[in-house]
Amino acid sequence: MTYKFLLFDLDHTLLDFDAAEDVALSQLLNEEGVEDIQTYKNYYVPMNKALWKDLEQKKITKVELVNTRFEKLFAHFGIEKDGAYLAARYQFFLSKQGQIFPGVEDLLKNLIHQGYELYAATNGITTIQTGRLAQSGLAPYFNQVFISEQLQTQKPDALFYEKIGQQIAGFSKEKTLMIGDSLTADIQGGNNAGIATIWYNPHHLENHTQAKPTYEVDSYQALLELLDKL
DSSP states (O other): OOOOEEEEOOBTTTBOHHHHHHHHHHHHHHHTTOSOHHHHHHHHHHHHHHHHHHHHTTSSOHHHHHHHHHHHHHHHTTOOOOHHHHHHHHHHHHHTOOOBOTTHHHHHHHHHHTTOEEEEEEOSOHHHHHHHHHHHTOGGGOSEEEEHHHHTOOTTOHHHHHHHHHHSTTOOGGGEEEEESOIIIIIHHHHHHTOEEEEEOTTOOOOOSSOOOSEEESSHHHHHHHHHHO
């Protein structure tokens, strides 16, 4: 076994964020009396993704992202709202969502049976990610869950991985793999930290970034088969 410590991204890798976001947005917008919910979603989703990219590039802070995105959403439709209040309500709704992709539990059980140590390494808000993990039933599979808000640094910063390494007994970069779907966060983060990476790419996207994955897989079965060879 070349690697021992597997750092798993959560959203879009193990947790179905799109499904969770869709339900939570519907609940929030319905509570706010929005009639054309889909139109609001169509604006919010790409705007939110762009804000998270800005956070990765340190153009904005996490507080700015969280407290202004819903204010900006409603402002786009000519309505003034309290962004911080809406953020809190959305976090409540999202924290109750635990949707996972088919095959996730079998994957994690298999890896633990083979002797790997599993850790979650996620960018996100602590209350949301811990809540969703609890709802998903996946929390017991991880030795520890590392969340950017708690670490006060985020992927792709090398510091994010340095802080993780300080909390894992016997940690070695050479025996660690970062597994995730995001080239700019997970793979670039591994590159920055000197840690090998597996790009989980089920939709067969092309790499138009500077990130260089060590390995690439398109399914959980392919991931298991790859690890068997390493």
